Amino acid sequence: MMKGILSSLIRFSKKELVKGRSTQPSFKRWQSIRSFIGGLIAISCLGILSNLSTYTLLIAPFGASTVLLFGAPNSPLAQPRNLIFGNLVGAISAVLCVFLLGSSSLTSAIAVGLTIALGQAFRCLHPPAGAVALLGVLLKASPIFIFIPVLSGSLILLGIALGFHRFQKREQSYPLHWL
DSSP, X not given: OHHHHHHHHHHHHXXXXXXXXXXXXXXXXXXXXXXXXXXXXXXXXXXXXXHHHSSOOOOHHHHHHHIXXXXXXXXXXXXXXXXXXXXXXXXXXXXXXXXXXXXXXXXXXXXXXXXXXXXXXXXXXXXXXXXXXXXXHHTTOOTHHIIIIIIHHHHHHHHHHHHHHHTSOOSSOSOXXXX
16 A cells, blocks of 8 residues: 555656646756846845835835845846736735724735735736735734835845846846836
8 A cells, every 4th residue: 555655656756747848947057147146236236225215115015026036036026017916905005004904914914815806907916025015914004014125125225127128138127117
């Protein structure tokens, strides 16, 4: 019996590996190095600016935004519209939910769900925006959260990504589109 289960598990694993290789993106070594350098620059700049200004600009969702901006810049989810408006939708959802419902697990769930639905409706879906909404509820965010760190940090990330990608020799330049 164990031998049959093990055999089935091995067959299943082999089949899934083949499917995974055909659907998951592959990257050349130089792409990984370039993505590492872009992410390093972006997060370092946010950290340095946070320290110099005394404003918190370095928040966890920006780590995820950075993965998209430098690891998958051709993704529709990494375009400026998605980065800026998606994160704004997440921040606004969090602030409104905290104002209307307080801070709780249910409020967190509502804010994240609202961020997804509005991101789809306005065609600005950005997965890290869900983390922005969650963080906003956990921090019991006030309206300033929308501007600092979310809007200002998103604009800084966009500026760094634009500058970084301008220096790269690539088939397609970033961004693919603005709006």
